[in-house]
Amino acid sequence: MIFFDRTMEYLQDIYAKVIGYGSGVINYNAPRKVVAFGNVLLDHTAQLPNDETELLERFQIPAESKGELDAEILAKLAAEAAERAQLDVNPGGSALNTVRILKQLGTDALFFGAVGEDKTAEKLKEILQEREIETRLVTVNDVPTGQCVCIVNKDTKAKALYANIGASAKLSVDHLRKAHYDDTQPFLRPIERKQILYIEGFFVPQRQEVCDFIVRNYIKERRRLAINLNAEYIIRDNFQPLRQLVRAAFFIFGNRKEHMTFAAELGFDTIEAAAKHVIEEFNTPKVIVVTNGRECVQLITNIEDEYSMPGEIAFQSFHVPRVDEVVDSTGAGDAFVAAFLHAWLEKRSLTECVRVASDVAAKVVTVVGCNLP
Template structure:
């Protein structure tokens, strides 16, 4: 336990005083993120035998039955140290934004169980602003990350996260004194992770129809190829409305395929020709980042389509690539909100991602 406590302090810093855990919703944040909140268990494997035993492909992602997930976690933790952290793609982005100096707020749901209470306590200790709907008779979402050769294999059961209700969102949006929305004449980003899209079509539709307008911009993270493949219409609908779209090349290739485009570049042209300013960030590991955009300046009409390639920033030492894309999104949005050029935004985002992969979990050193 002392070892695990020292790792926690290295990752998150020592616990804040109890009064710092009192989260205040009086000030609507510039970034509001919607996603799955999960209790993460991370185990470093010395050998690939466990992956082979459960027929798991190294580096794969997916959803799994809770009983099977717990069995794998128990087998993996046998004789190894297991780190338990608050997890989820959008929640990672919120945490990195906070570390960079941009306060953000997270929306999600947990179960009325011990894991939900554990997650709530961890978030309060870290000073992370999270509006969590509590769902009765459903377990809190969980994720198991198996690290082998610096490559994460991730499987989750989102549990209560699938039950986040549109009624909860409406109440928060329309609250007289504690609405999370800024006035439409003030800049705000509503960020949706792809993992949030399944089971929450009504919520996503409400965001698109009632919340995204004027200077409230939508940001979308594609999250995983299987999300795009299994929910093509929902993901395309969000992509067409989003000003910011984040994803790796494989995820964009899936989106291109479901949109009837032969290449990612043709998909980018199709999206950028919708007559709205758009910024597409296509990450490609060591090969760098491709920016596809018609964006000129905020509140300006779209300009000419352009593609720019950026070299990847080399990490000092690769420890854990988990959440690198989430950190990239946080770095980019932080810089954009500071009114930096798109080139500066991409470079800062790449720099943040290169630092995060030198740490355990999605954290800055």
């Protein structure tokens, strides 16, 4: 009878979330289980055939690369790409992608970021409102809203992804303090309740003070820090602040190249040696996840579940689902993070978290942009 009652309560909660039915009442002012900090961008994605590589060559952009561009140059790239193919326009940025997928999976999350006072911001807010994605967007004058352009080669699947973060760089500690003391819109759960604060690697440059503030003031007890390494150049150019985030993080995500770059900066030849050093040096619970495209996912951790004390380090490798037709790998890593955190918050085992995340990422790569089909 107890089991039946609990099952009915669970189903009523699900009904309440999906269609507003049941005894549960949704409080939209309640703090979310995931709070994400990152660059908010308006994404423009174009798929071009192999015989149109001239566009990237003229802008001196490698077919398989990522980085940052001057705002005017980025705008020209987007305009010329639009002349050759229809652009898919979406809210973008690594952490915002993760928040979007979390929403689709059924875990409400909140995104913190900054935008300019321009038409790009208006378009972004319009899309975010339509999709009911919760954000706290600070408006910054005299700085354009960030944008991103992704050129995908239809034939080779090579991807050139370039951004200008614009106003995102202006999110400050003062903005967080103001949000923190706004009693009408609390975003932190009590420290004894499970909550994940997520920081994307792209957010670290120019905002080390903000990252330090988050770690120092928000991360304690059941409030866990999750980070994404995001890009090799971010790691090389911002190694020390990233290392401090790794020190405080419970979850550390990244692909094999990113983890290899971090290992090299630490002075190690392998990911395994670097991970072992990080876990032993800080002697805190850590879940290190290494994705490797269609090859495998590696899990390195010193815990079995949320309540475990740090123990022996375990190294596990998992096969990933086969995808016959990869359309666009943009945001696959962001979707993987979303699904992993979603499963963790649903009290799944770490093994199940990896499998759920791999399945979701496999679906995302079958469509353009970071979207679930």
